[in-house]
Amino acid sequence: MKHRFTLPGFGLTLGYTLVYLALVVLVPLSALILKTESGGWAHFWQTVSSPRVLASYRVSFGISLIAALVNGGFGLIAAWVLVRYRFPGRRILDAIVDLPFALPTAVAGIALTTLYSPNEWIGRLLAYDQPLGMWLSPHSPIGAWLATQHWAKEYLGPMGLRIDFTQLGVLIALTFIGFPFVVRTIQPVIQDLALDVEEAAACLGATRFQTFRRVILPGLLPAIFTGVTLAYGRAVAEYGSIVFISGNLPFKTEITPLLIISKLENYDYTGAAALGFIMLLASFVILLVSNGLQAWDNRRKGVA
Amino acid sequence: MSIEVRDITKKFSRYPALDRVSLKVETGELIALLGPSGSGKTTLLRTIAGLEFPDDNEGRVLFDGNDVTALSAYKRHAGFVFQHYALFSHMDVFENVAFGLRVIRGGKRPPKAAIEKRVLELLDAVQLSGYGKRLPGQLSGGQRQRVAFARALAVEPQVLLLDEPFGALDAKVRKELRRWLREFRDRVKLTTIFVTHDQDEAFEVADRVVLIDKGKIQQIGSPAEVKKAPANVFVAEFLDLEWPGGSSAPQSSPALPLSA
């Protein structure tokens, strides 16, 4: 008898793992794929390219991208500060990074909405009678100009600047969601940076900025890209934190997952499956890109 | 360029890594800082380079008589070669060597053609012509260290500081690089400070040897002088020499040479 493995339990654990995966993941997923097929190509295409759906792609995929990039920037700074600097409160900040990951999405959703709704918290600060909001009220020159701008209309509420029910609100929520992914991806890489390389650059005459740009940053880029991709994938999939603050205005702040739900509520199972298929496809692509980035990073380090 | 350190004190924990150390290195000479782990030799080297700073106001580092104690490393223009090469892993060999020239600021940066010429000259000098496009990850330890040398020399430093440069290499490569270093010094007399715990290495390449232990200089002298007349028990034991006399012998101090 050929012994392939030294430790026991291969058969048992493999069996359990496969059965579990099959029942919980693969069977339901195949239902999605088959249901999509059953509707026919024409219906599929019509569903996934209707104007309202296309608008939702702009929100789900477009604003998520901006949020992921914002997270890339702030996440890099946060990761650097948390690893390299010592200051009071550092440990607490480090622990809080994971808050968006551990917090239920509905809680985040209502908290963010309340935070930015008019007359509450930040929304209050942006009311036209407050110092900050006064600059942008319709009575001020800037505000009057803004009122003529098409893109600014949604931000000018009756009593003050609006953030909830706008694309900016969606952006803020998506940034909240993706933040830990970027920070936690970049942190270990910064921790593993060899300090003697930075010292070598200094001895060769480079300023700190030059050292960062030419020596440190290129080493961090793969991790930054990976983190941004992870944050993007998460943002695209997000539902609970967004639906409250977005207001779900069609063509403006509606996200694709919401459209899936409304199709289900109207018993349009094929339509829902079609959109679900698109989202699934998008998730796969993002996953592939993320894996590809890891492989690229391994290759460019050279053969050790 | 001559180097002088005066009264350098540096503490990392309770015990000082350097305890009021003073030393003068003449232009063009190669001195070896020799001592066991933890003796403070690397700390002294790094203080000269500007990677560490003396603890109090008394310590001074002087290059050719000018006080550079307040200058950061990137202003001191001291070439430094690290034990573990510290090459830029995402740049090829050419770019590594060219780095120092590329970061020269303002109008002083040499034109691209001049940089290229100099890099190729240096690669030739370290016997790595043709390796310009390789990545550090593709090189052997000895090759990487030679790139590190070329890189440090590219900016024409006035002093060369070597931190156990051959410590991470195996014996055969160490010998080869030692020989290369001696040949290099036959051509170019650059003030060099060489940190090592290997006495054979120190005695082979150095003009003068500085023995350090517990943050204090124990003895300074040419290899022949030190071998003939160790100043105290530490020096004698470290160099495996005979120490005449018993308990009355001085334990450690910079002392007058005794007759053997």
Added chain:
Amino acid sequence: MACRLGTIAGKELPEAMAGVTSFPTTARVERPVRATAESPVIRAVLISVVFVFFTLFLLLPLFVVFKEAFSQGVAAFLAVFRDDATASAVRLTLLTAVIAVPLNTIFGIAAAWNLTRFHFPGRSFLITLIDLPLWVSPVIGGLIYVLVFGANGWFGAWFIDHDLPIIFNTPAIVLVTMFVTFPFVARGLIPLMQAQGTKEEEAALSLGANGWQIFWRVTLPKIKWGLIYGVILCNARAMGEFGAVSVVSGHIRGKTNTMPLHIEVLYNDYQYSAAFAVASVLCILALLTLIIKTYAEWRAEQQLAEAARHTDLSHKP
């Protein structure tokens, strides 16, 4: 070997030093910045940016939850949980967690053991597959179960005929929660067990232990904290799952609403402080998760340091 390095000896001083004259030795020497650190100004700016960002994006929402929860006073806060609908939502949430988390934990342990102790073709594919629910929108998670168990779904008709309603009912809620949270325990264990290696288990094997003994006595103590964190995180996500449950639940107040769904109901009903009261409980759970994570990481660091000390006895300090 020709060595043309240009003029090195005898070159004039670098410009940087030209202006430096010798100080009187009693002058105060300013401490320059280390080569591997940024200037104090830059550091202060970056730290401030981080503090502002964290406060605005992470801490403020936290404060909002708790302030709004207690905005009507402590009595009103407690009254929320005596309400029937809320109480049943809490019960349903707990029930879901009690079923989903243990099952996912067993899966996580089995999968981690399988994927880190053996090498076989398809291993990386399985590892990727385990990550799937994290990439897929929770709404899709709910959708696929509707397609399987819904009235028009594959098996839905069978279940309905046999009077076992799945969809829009508790079983569906439990199932989608399992789907969405099953990676967490596995993901916590796989890198840990991979890093720890198999030496100790193989040693136990050679001493005659069987599979269960090896697991209980050798592996489990090593992975204790990683397992605890994975379970706590799985639990927090299970109790907090919203999107997937929203799809498959009947939204029947008092029957098929979990706590997150109930929060939505209260919020849409303009009962803000009640909604935040329920939310604050889940918030506390999330904070507990973070605390345990920090503690678990700290312990893991300690264990690694211990291990390093023990294997390095010959190293001179």
